Amino acid sequence: MDKIPQIPFSLYFCTFLIFVYALQLFTGFDPGFQAYESHPVNFFLSFFGHSDAEHLFNNIFFLGLFGTVFELITSRKTFIYTFLASAIFANITAFIFYTDSYIIGASGGAMGVLSALAVYRPRKIGLALGIPVPMYIVLAVYVMINLAGIGSGTGTAYEAHLFGLLTGSLIGIWMKDFEFDEEDGSEEKLGEDNWDEKIRRWEEKYML
Template sequence: MKDRQFRFTALIFSFFLALVFLGQTVYGWQPGFQAGVSPLWKFFTSFLGHSGPEHLFNNIFFIALFGSIYELMTDEKTLMGTFLISALVGNLTAFIFFPNSVIIGASGGAVGILAALAVYRPNKIGLVFGVPAPMWVVLLGYIALNLLGLGAENNVAYEAHLFGMFAGAAVGLYLRNSEERAQEDSENDLEEEEWRDRIRRWEEKWMM
């Protein structure tokens, strides 16, 4: 990745999510989506709202921490694109598994960012349950946590979290493969240029 300016996009977006929750609390606006009840456009606002302060804090933590690291490794467009893809996949999964429930929360996008970072830069240090660890360990830890939560009787859509992670991991893999291909192309170009330079020197010495 070429040099670029860090724009604090993850922190700004986290602040925006907090403002949306403030609007929910003060004005009673409900961005959640319920099939057959809510207008379709609310499916796309559902990942901006939250069901409570703890729900909001957890997602802001993931986005602010892992999103900032991810933004440093990529750029703000990649960060927000990864969030959007993961959030949509996560909420679609929640809609499939819980068609009669209200879908709300940025969790699918938040964990998608974590997964993308873990696949793209697996040895980068992050936090898992408050303990510093390589990102691949962080990802495995949160996958295990969500797998253990499957089937539990609560309001947490663990299925949406897992599919959000899968979507984010796919984005991270794409970024990693693209970077490796670009590096290989650059090395091939350098090697080709080196051979051209050798041939040119040989021609200058023996044929001119």
């Protein structure tokens, strides 16, 4: 009997983000964070709230698409750690660029997942503005969009997005030393001296 495919955690996480947004709408729950003003717990709660429906659905798209692919080729644990690490470093921008305003949203974490996937599997096909292209092009497009948006006054935290992208990229570089079993999510670290195996696996991923 064929094994029933497990639903990726990233899709459950998207459902959780919808639930949090419903709480915001119907109960007045406010997970936004303002540096030096909000309760410290809001620094973390703000990862899961959103400013409006468009903001929410944009992040669900990123996490549902790139998050699912990333999770399936690595592991549930890696997806969670990557999202949280990227979101934390993205929110640090509140103390630098947004001291007088609230920040909210999963965008920093979502951008980190995107960039980790792009660096770890640069030739994997993704979507950039609706066009199927390799992930390294997807990453370049979103880096340029966010760089261009700095100082635009649109209310979007482009600096936070860039911090998330940077964090995810560093995680992707670190992951180059790991080989993930896509069946059970286990991981194997390739030793520093095992260069023949590293080269063989690199060729299989990117050249063959």
